[in-house]
Amino acid sequence: PRILSCVQCITKLHVEDTTSIICPTCNHSTSLPNGSVTSLPRNIQLSKETKLDTVLSKVTSTSPPPCDSCDENSPIAYCTECHDLLCSVCWQYHQGLKKSRSHSSFTLKKAQNTSRDELIKMLPSSSSSSPMCHDHDNQILDLYCQQCTIPVCVKCTIIIH
DSSP: OOEESSSOEEEOBSSSSSSEEEEEHHHHHHHHSSSSSSGGGGGGGHHHHHHHHHHHHHOSSSOOOTTTSSSSOOOOOOETTTEEEEEEHHHHHHHHHHTTOOOOEEEHHHTTTOHHHHHHHHHHHOOOOSOBBBSSSTTTTTTTETTEEEEEEHHHHHOOO
């Protein structure tokens, strides 16, 4: 979701040309500084809620997508730090690795029998007060680009800003 100069938030874009975009609500034209919609500021709160809803639907689904690690088996657990659905084999391996053995995780069965509010508490990144970067997973927006007037993560400063 992006924020237009009229302060409306958009998810579906109606592009007028390469230099501006028209708001679908009020028809106000917003200029695109770099000729790209990506130059518009993100609605971080709405993006965070959308991401949270996606995670909640994945972990509570009766037919979740395959394991994020092997892409083959049905997942039985979710790692809250890697944000991965894991099958029994991959979860066992994940819990044994030095880098990931301290990660917090829970079974999908537990998720299906837990209230939405309790599930949200089990997801550390969703309860974090720090906004997360949308372009780089697990990166906190802890810097500010004065030229673009937006919060950025460390990777953004190296790659884009």
